[in-house]
Amino acid sequence: MDSTILVTVAILTIVGIVVAVVLYFVAQKFKVEEDERIDLVEACLPGANCGGCGSAGCRDFAQRLVAAPEIGSLFCPVGGNDVMQKVAKVLGQEAVAQKKMVAVVRCNGTCENRPKTNDYDGYASCKVKAALYSGDTGCRFGCLGCGDCVAACKFGAISMNPDTGLPEVDDEKCTGCGACAAACPRTLIELRTSGPKNRRVVVLCRNMEKGAVARKACKAACIGCAKCQKVCPFEAITVENNLAYIDFNVCKLCTKCVSECPTGAIHKINFPEKPAAPAAAPAAAPQAEVKAKEVTV
Amino acid sequence: MITFKIGGVHPHENKLAKESAITPLAPPAKVAISMAQHLGAPAVPKVAKGDKVLAGQVIGEPAGFISGFVHSSVSGTVAAVEPRADIAGNMVPHVVIDVEGDEWDPSIDRSEAIVRDITATREEILAKIKEAGIVGMGGATFPAHVKLNPPEGKKAEFLLINGAECEPYVTSDDRLMREKPEGIVIGAAIMAKVLGGCKCFICIEENKPEAIAAMQKACAGYPGIEVLTLKKKYPQGGEKQLIDAVTHRQVPSGALPIEAGCVVQNVATSYAVYEAIQKNKPLFERVMTVTGQCLSDRRNFLVRLGTPLSYVLEAAGGVPEDAAKFISGGPMMGKAIANMEATTQKGSSCLLLLTEEQTRREPESNCIRCGKCADACPMGLEPWLLNKLSRAGGQMEALEENKIFDCIECGCCMYTCPAHIPLLDVIRVNKAEVMKLIRSRAKK
Numbered sequence: 001m002d003s004t005i006l007v008t009v010a011i012l013t014i015v016g017i018v019v020a021v022v023l024y025f026v027a028q029k030f031k032v033e034e035d036e037r038i039d040l041v042e043a044c045l046p047g048a049n050c051g052g053c054g055s056a057g058c059r060d061f062a063q064r065l066v067a068a069p070e071i072g073s074l075f076c077p078v079g080g081n082d083v084m085q086k087v088a089k090v091l092g093q094e095a096v097a098q099k100k101m102v103a104v105v106r107c108n109g110t111c112e113n114r115p116k117t118n119d120y121d122g123y124a125s126c127k128v129k130a131a132l133y134s135g136d137t138g139c140r141f142g143c144l145g146c147g148d149c150v151a152a153c154k155f156g157a158i159s160m161n162p163d164t165g166l167p168e169v170d171d172e173k174c175t176g177c178g179a180c181a182a183a184c185p186r187t188l189i190e191l192r193t194s195g196p197k198n199r200r201v202v203v204l205c206r207n208m209e210k211g212a213v214a215r216k217a218c219k220a221a222c223i224g225c226a227k228c229q230k231v232c233p234f235e236a237i238t239v240e241n242n243l244a245y246i247d248f249n250v251c252k253l254c255t256k257c258v259s260e261c262p263t264g265a266i267h268k269i270n271f272p273e274k275p276a277a278p279a280a281a282p283a284a285a286p287q288a289e290v291k292a293k294e295v296t297v
Numbered sequence: 298m299i300t301f302k303i304g305g306v307h308p309h310e311n312k313l314a315k316e317s318a319i320t321p322l323a324p325p326a327k328v329a330i331s332m333a334q335h336l337g338a339p340a341v342p343k344v345a346k347g348d349k350v351l352a353g354q355v356i357g358e359p360a361g362f363i364s365g366f367v368h369s370s371v372s373g374t375v376a377a378v379e380p381r382a383d384i385a386g387n388m389v390p391h392v393v394i395d396v397e398g399d400e401w402d403p404s405i406d407r408s409e410a411i412v413r414d415i416t417a418t419r420e421e422i423l424a425k426i427k428e429a430g431i432v433g434m435g436g437a438t439f440p441a442h443v444k445l446n447p448p449e450g451k452k453a454e455f456l457l458i459n460g461a462e463c464e465p466y467v468t469s470d471d472r473l474m475r476e477k478p479e480g481i482v483i484g485a486a487i488m489a490k491v492l493g494g495c496k497c498f499i500c501i502e503e504n505k506p507e508a509i510a511a512m513q514k515a516c517a518g519y520p521g522i523e524v525l526t527l528k529k530k531y532p533q534g535g536e537k538q539l540i541d542a543v544t545h546r547q548v549p550s551g552a553l554p555i556e557a558g559c560v561v562q563n564v565a566t567s568y569a570v571y572e573a574i575q576k577n578k579p580l581f582e583r584v585m586t587v588t589g590q591c592l593s594d595r596r597n598f599l600v601r602l603g604t605p606l607s608y609v610l611e612a613a614g615g616v617p618e619d620a621a622k623f624i625s626g627g628p629m630m631g632k633a634i635a636n637m638e639a640t641t642q643k644g645s646s647c648l649l650l651l652t653e654e655q656t657r658r659e660p661e662s663n664c665i666r667c668g669k670c671a672d673a674c675p676m677g678l679e680p681w682l683l684n685k686l687s688r689a690g691g692q693m694e695a696l697e698e699n700k701i702f703d704c705i706e707c708g709c710c711m712y713t714c715p716a717h718i719p720l721l722d723v724i725r726v727n728k729a730e731v732m733k734l735i736r737s738r739a740k741k
Contacts, residue, residue: 118635121658123719131726133635134386 037090038062044086045076050154052077052177065091072096078155078175099193101176103158103169105149107188108204108265109142110164114218130185138217141206143167143188152183171198171270192248200269201246201253203228208241215263222265228257298503300528301538302545304675306709308465308531308629310504314588314595315468319476321599322612324371324396328603329381330356332390334642335432336439337363342392348375352601353402353579355428356392365440366430367392370581370601372400384606384625384632384639391640394603405578411479412575415487422491422574429573430580430643435459435470435534435563436626438644441570444562445491447555453492454558455544458485458567460501460508461527461534464627467647469584470564472597474501474508478515481564484571485522492560497522498543499564502529531629532707536561538675550703565646580643587613589650591620600641606648607637621653629708659717670710670720676703680710680720687727693734701728702735 042062053076055061065071071093076083081097088095120129120136126148134140145165150158157173158180160166167180171194181189188206203222207214211223224242236250237257244266246257258266333339340357344350350369357367373396380388401407417425427442447453458481462470474481481499489497499516501509503526513524525543532538537548539561546557554561562570565583572578581602587609588595594614606623610616624631626647634648670680683701686692701724710720 121656123722125723125726128719128722128726131729132385132722133633134382136635140386140388 035066037066040090041065041087044079044083044090046078046083048078048154048175048177050078050175050177050179052175052179077101077177080175101178101191102171102174102194102198102200103176103178103180103189104192104200104202104269105143105167105169105189106202106204106206107141107143107166107186108220108267109137109139109218110166110220113220114139114142126183127185139207139209139214139221141186141188141208142218144186148183148185149180149189152179154179195248195253198270199253200248201251201255201258202267202269203244203246203265204267205265206243208243210242214242220263220265222261223263225262227260227262228266231256231260298526298528299542300530300533301541301675303677304673304709305530305532305538306673306712307529308712310529311465311590312468312471312504313466313590314586314597315471315505317468317472317596319472319584319597319599322601322604322609324399324601325604325608327376327393327395328371328601329391329393329605329640330367330370330603331381331383331640331642332357332367332392333383334367334438334602334644335363335365335430336437337361337365339390340364340367342378342390344369344375344378344392346375346377349373350375350394351400351402353405353581355579359427363440363443365432366428366579368430368579368581369394370603371396373397382636382639384634384636386635391603406576411483413483415483415490415574417487417574419491419493422487425573426491426570428579429569431566431569431573432580432643433563434565434569434583434643434646436630436644436646437536438642441562441566444560445488447492447560451555452558453495453555453560455540455560456485456489456492456495456497457539457543457559457561458497458499458564459534459536459539459561460499460505460512460564461539462505463502463529463531463533463535464629464631464647465531466588466649467586467627468588469586469597469646471505471508472586473568473584474505474564475511477568478508478511480571481512481567482515482519482522483575484567484569485562486519487570487574488560488562488567489521494521495560498525499523500525500527500533500539500543502527502533504529532675532705532709535675535705535707537705550700583641583643583645585609585641585645586647586649588647589617589620589652590655591617591652592650593617600645602642603640605638605640606634609641609648610637610650617650619652620650622651622656624649624651629712630706658719661718662716664716664718667715669713669715673709673713675707675709676700676705678704680724681718683724683727684718684720687723693727693731696727696731697735701731704728 042059045058047058049057053061075098084095114137116136117138118136124146126144126146129144135144143166147160149167155173155175157170158167161168176191178191205222207221214221215223222244224239226239228244229237229239234250234252236247238245255268258268338360341360342357344356351372354369356369359365373394376395377393381391383389423442431441432438460470460474485497489495499512516522527533536554540557540559548554548557569580582599585600586597596613623634625634664681686695704724708721
């Protein structure tokens with residue numbers, strides 16, 4: 001009985017030693033050399049694995065960063081400039097500062113503005129709905145309201161407003177990763193620079209129908225009248241396919257177009273409630289304003 | 298009695314309109330004829346505003362290999378050539394015509410006499426079928442001349458004339474078989490001639506005994522054409538299922554029926570071929586069922602293509618109070634109509650009205666792994682798995698491996714699911730995406 005145990009222990013020990021030696025040499029032979037900076041860079045990254053940088057996750061992005069001769073073209077939208085600064089330090093390179101981007105839902109087809117023409121009772125997904133038909137309102141371009149963007153956001157920055165039936169972006173939480181923009185089958189969501197003091201002027205419409213048709217479907221539609229284009233002193237506005245677009249890199253936030261728009265399709269976001277407030281007002285206001293989302297005219 | 302081997306379901310047949318004879322519906326004051334009535338590229342409009350047209354005159358020409366001719370269904374003046382919303386609300390080019398009288402192209406034989414002698418040659422017939430704008434009228438609207446002209450080296454051994462009409466409610470093919478049996482048989486004989494004299498079966502489900510009797514009688518003088526009675530099971534009218542039922546052959550995954558030596562054409566297509574070859578009449582009208590429990594007057598109309606659906610419904614007594622959903626086609630594969638001003642097309646077999654109760658969707662619950670969907674799938678797929686992979690996102694390769702592109706969108710899985718999971722809704726979208734992926738790969 002005793003000898004059986006001893007023999008078993010001895011055999012297992014010998015097998016263990018032999019296998020260990022074999023494994024040691026195999027490990028030496030097939031060793032993968034990995035740049036240790038990858039671990040260091042990964043530690044700097046936020047670890048959200050959102051894919052906003054275009055890589056398959058933070059580890060993948062770290063590998064790209066280390067491999068890249070110049071990191072200027074790579075950017076982590078979630079971590080922003082701070083993280084890129086840290087990464088640059090690890091890699092001994094210069095970080096290129098980029099403006100903070102924010103997702104903007106370019107549709108103002110609220111239940112009131114855009115009446116329903118039929119009821120959709122299928123699977124609650126924008127992707128499915130868009131594949132089936134033109135939607136439950138007269139507008140073929142507007143928000144479908146099933147919340148694919150909400151589901152896509154890993155930071156809880158988008159929520160559906162039950163009153164308007166439209167998604168709303170929380171500027172503070174939004175990291176500008178672009179996951180929502182990719183999820184929207186109507187390409188309504190655009191990443192725009194958050195702008196000075198987080199203020200933006202945006203055309204909240206994507207309807208490319210002719211004016212009368214667009215207006216019939218939605219009261220707040222851009223009718224492509226080009227009045228905004230004429231009034232803009234900075235040539236920031238282009239009108240194509242009956243639709244105005246404001247270039248956020250050129251726009252100086254003069255808000256002339258906002259008052260000119262006959263349908264109210266152009267919105268100023270995060271501006272103080274009272275227009276034309278002099279220097280004193282904005283100094284106090286911004287803190288309170290950050291949470292106010294879309295302040296319409 | 299024969300049927301296909303795997304899957305299938307037995308929805309209640311509800312053939313409410315089967316005793317209503319085909320009634321020609323007078324053209325409305327204005328028709329809007331879609332240029333996208335066939336699978337493939339939309340036709341190019343060949344008329345302009347102000348042009349006078351006759352019924353049967355070409356108004357749209359094909360824009361590619363898989364495309365088709367479109368003809369005016371009425372006589373009158375072209376009021377506009379513009380994009381209009383189809384039943385799904387998508388903008389498609391339409392030719393709008395103000396109807397004036399009912400004058401047909403003089404070359405069309407409008408008599409009731411049956412022309413039996415097939416004098417045209419194979420090439421003449423093929424050209425004529427193309428020029429007459431004939432497409433598969435079962436619903437898929439695949440151009441008929443492409444199907445009847447198999448690629449070099451492929452030989453059709455069987456021509457299956459599809460009169461299964463397995464969709465509940467729809468009775469248009471049933472009525473056509475009862476009222477115009479000989480036309481259908483001559484159409485089949487013409488197509489058999491084009492295919493080089495193959496064996497022809499007219500396949501009808503057992504729930505249409507009158508149609509079977511009528512067709513059998515009409516087949517008497519035509520050797521090589523035979524009526525087959527099929528067991529009642531949905532989706533027997535599916536091309537691949539019908540081939541399986543009749544010949545016990547399987548169409549390979551991703552291939553066309555010709556790989557199994559078969560060509561399948563709907564009975565309405567067969568009748569359209571007869572009219573085109575023997576009567577010189579292009580395809581500009583079709584039989585359409587208007588039905589539903591909530592409708593008191595259920596009818597089978599012979600409608601001109603381009604007639605607004607609202608006008609067709611008006612002719613059947615208008616919108617009943619309790620109608621909640623309008624469907625173009627049958628309840629299994631038909632599409633919900635978002636726009637009743639859309640017009641009838643070559644593939645519109647039925648206008649179905651359902652009540653609130655009939656269309657109610659139960660809330661979705663969790664998959665209980667019962668495997669009913671896999672049992673019901675006539676293509677032998679695993680719908681639960683496709684659904685799971687589709688919802689996970691980014692699993693295109695896995696979906697492709699599991700043959701999502703073989704899905705025929707028959708809806709058996711969703712019909713049978715006890716957890717009310719919208720399986721087909723999810724699968725359909727991802728199938729389209731996988732197809733896109735495959736096509737983009739083929740381009741490279």
